[in-house]
Amino acid sequence: MLVVFFISLAVLGAGLLVPGLDDLLLLGVPCVIASLLILLTRLSSSGSSLIFKKRWIILDGSNIMHxxxxxxDIATVQDAIQKLSEQGYTPGVVFDANVGYKLRNRYQGxxxxxxxxxLPVARVMVVSKGTPADQVILAAARDHNAQVVTNDRFRDWSHQHPEVKDEGHLVRGGYRAGRLWLDLPPAKQQ
Known part of the structure; x- marks a missing residue:
């Protein structure tokens, strides 16, 4: 797509700079705009950015809501998302299969x-019945080079995911005097 963008720029430049080729502007301008929009859409959907790289953080939603x-209480997850977003993180949330029954006494996807x-649907996951959410949370964190917000220590998974022992990988949190606190270390370089 980058090649199409540069070809479009060349056509636009020829239309601007070469006498007698003014008609190329009719082709060059829309092509530059269209290729730029497509290029930016692809970059944003792939998680890449020309300006900054997303700082992903994975929330153990079923842990946080308690x-x-x-x-x-889903409000606790909402509070955590808001606080993390304000601090420049891009949160994704993983829930156990029974989350809907705990919240509304019925399945919720x-x-x-x-x-x-x-949040966008792509950043929320409810694991399938019988699937341990812990494994999905840790795999998502590894895939996105992200920290995990939870009070779970994931001791049963430390052999497969030794990063849970790294300082700052697991971010603890809770409420004190009705206010959310998160034990966020300085941001990791990605």
Whole structure:
């Protein structure tokens, strides 16, 4: 796509600079705009950016929603997402299969939870029944070079995911005097 963009720029440049080729502007301008839009769309959907690289962070949604101690509460996950987003992170959330039953006494999938959390559906996952969410959370964190927000220590998974022992990989949190706190270390270089 980058090649198409540069060819479009060349056509536009020829139309601007070469006498008698003014008609190339009719072709060059729309081609430059279209190729630039396609290029930017592809870069943003692949997670790349010309300006900055996303700082992913994975939230253990089923763990976080119990941080207030009064049963499952989606507001705790919303609070964590807001705080992390304000600090420049791009949060993704993974839930156990039973999350909907804990919240609303019925199944809830990614689309419903994404709407509640005001996140794109692609950044919310409900694991399949019988699938351990821990494994999915740790794999997503590894794939995105991300930290994990949870109070779980993942001791059962430390052999497969030794990074859980690294300082700052697991971000603890909770509520003190009704306010969310997160034990976020300085940002990791990605």
């Amino acid at each position: 941080w207030k101690g009064n049963g499952a 990614e689309a419903e939870l994404a709407k509640l959390l005001d």
